[in-house]
Amino acid sequence: MSSEKKLKQNKERRKRRVRSRVKGTERRPRMSVFRSARYIYVQAIDDDAGRTLAAASSLCGDLKDKVKGMKKIEASFEVGRQIARALKEKNVTEAVFDRGAYLYHGRVKALAEGAREEGLKI
Numbered sequence: 001m002s003s004e005k006k007l008k009q010n011k012e013r014r015k016r017r018v019r020s021r022v023k024g025t026e027r028r029p030r031m032s033v034f035r036s037a038r039y040i041y042v043q044a045i046d047d048d049a050g051r052t053l054a055a056a057s058s059l060c061g062d063l064k065d066k067v068k069g070m071k072k073i074e075a076s077f078e079v080g081r082q083i084a085r086a087l088k089e090k091n092v093t094e095a096v097f098d099r100g101a102y103l104y105h106g107r108v109k110a111l112a113e114g115a116r117e118e119g120l121k122i
Contacts, residue, residue, distance in 0.1 A: 054086035080114025
């Protein structure tokens with residue numbers, strides 16, 4: 001088995017393990033994180049209804065200009081603050097954090113801390 005295939009399998013296994021333990025509801029949605037090499041995306045998902053309550057990314061219109069020139073970790077922090085504000089508007093104060101296959105470190109951690117700073121309980 002090639003090393004690339006093995007890495008992909010390990011990532012899928014981590015993702016399944018995390019998702020098996022994390023479930024979102026309307027009152028406490030699942031904050032699912034995706035990060036690419038350049039950008040970071042997060043969406044708050046109600047798994048019961050199967051719909052997205054709110055979403056934010058470093059590519060969003062109002063955030064795109066704000067994060068331009070920032071380091072990726074700083075931009076992730078701002079994305080976390082943005083998703084927390086969007087959830088507050090919908091009267092959501094708590095969420096469960098779904099890091100997916102990513103380690104809770106660096107940009108993923110910064111996103112969670114940004115959401116916490118805006119008052120979201122994770």
